[in-house]
Amino acid sequence: MSTTRPSTADRATVEFAKNQGLPGYSVELKNVYKAFGASQVLNGVSVGFAENAITTVLGPSGTGKSVLLKHVMGLLEPDAGDISVFGQDIWDLKQKDRYELRKRCGVLFQDGALFGSMNIYDNVAFPLRKHTDKTEDEIHDIVVARLREVGLEQAASKAPGEISGGMRKRAGFARALVLNPELVMFDEPDSGLDPVRTSLLCDLILEIHKHHGGSYVVITHDIASARKVSDYVAVLWRGRIVYYGAAKEAFECPDPFVQQFLSGSSSGPLGMD
Numbered sequence: 001m002s003t004t005r006p007s008t009a010d011r012a013t014v015e016f017a018k019n020q021g022l023p024g025y026s027v028e029l030k031n032v033y034k035a036f037g038a039s040q041v042l043n044g045v046s047v048g049f050a051e052n053a054i055t056t057v058l059g060p061s062g063t064g065k066s067v068l069l070k071h072v073m074g075l076l077e078p079d080a081g082d083i084s085v086f087g088q089d090i091w092d093l094k095q096k097d098r099y100e101l102r103k104r105c106g107v108l109f110q111d112g113a114l115f116g117s118m119n120i121y122d123n124v125a126f127p128l129r130k131h132t133d134k135t136e137d138e139i140h141d142i143v144v145a146r147l148r149e150v151g152l153e154q155a156a157s158k159a160p161g162e163i164s165g166g167m168r169k170r171a172g173f174a175r176a177l178v179l180n181p182e183l184v185m186f187d188e189p190d191s192g193l194d195p196v197r198t199s200l201l202c203d204l205i206l207e208i209h210k211h212h213g214g215s216y217v218v219i220t221h222d223i224a225s226a227r228k229v230s231d232y233v234a235v236l237w238r239g240r241i242v243y244y245g246a247a248k249e250a251f252e253c254p255d256p257f258v259q260q261f262l263s264g265s266s267s268g269p270l271g272m273d
């Protein structure tokens with residue numbers, strides 16, 4: 001008897017994960033569509049991001065990876081489709097509740113998105129001062145611990161402009177972690193870093209994930225980073241998830257597009273368009 005291989009869309013659903021005895025998903029997108037004017041960027045995206053695991057969303061430049069991330073953050077509203085975070089449909093929530101939900105999520109933007117007018121310590125302390133009633137002593141302990149974790153204890157008093165791009169990313173990572181988020185999203189953490197610093201940042205992501213757990217979503221087009229950090233891989237192309245699976249399987253996937261993309265080859269269905 002032949003068994004039918006489940007489709008990418010099936011494999012990325014909560015129901016499938018439950019049936020397979022796999023962990024559930026912190027985030028689930030079902031048939032999400034988004035256009036900007038005539039440009040259809042998300043064209044029926046269905047994918048889940050597993051609890052307590054690192055999922056990488058890979059895809060060529062301009063394919064909508066950052067747009068996808070902004071939908072998960074509730075920063076962009078889909079034209080159609082459902083987005084649930086921690087089991088709650090974010091667009092069914094009142095704005096106040098969506099805001100509360102967002103506090104359970106940390107984001108590391110491409111450039112760290114630090115406030116240029118604040119030193120590194122104050123940047124990392126900012127979410128604690130804004131969203132909690134903690135005393136300055138309590139905030140101090142948390143900020144110092146987080147800065148130590150990312151190797152920036154000595155840079156606490158520096159301005160973002162006085163440290164390197166890699167250090168800014170690490171500071172952004174420390175800030176993304178201060179509220180103990182259950183979901184952390186990384187928008188191209190490797191952009192602008194040389195291969196050695198990219199590899200070190202990947203080590204840091206793995207180490208901190210091992211220590212704190214949670215659901216991590218890494219958006220990138222860097223295959224080496226994906227190989228290093230991923231438990232699961234989702235490949236986004238032309239507004240759809242064309243592949244979803246365990247990282248080990250992904251790199252052996254026979255699909256010509258996935259193979260071309262994951263091997264970085266110039267021959268295959270993916271061109272410059």
Ligand SMILES: Nc1ncnc2c1ncn2[C@@H]1O[C@H](COP(=O)(O)OP(=O)(O)OP(=O)(O)O)[C@@H](O)[C@H]1O
Nearest residue numbers: 036039041059060061062063064065066067068221
């Ligand atoms: N707010 C917006 N208004 C109009 N178009 C947008 C907006 N945000 C994104 N786009 C368009 O959506 C498309 C996808 O952009 P996105 O930044 O998500 O790509 P990406 O896959 O993250 O690319 P890269 O890997 O190069 O960062 C692009 O054509 C972009 O111009």
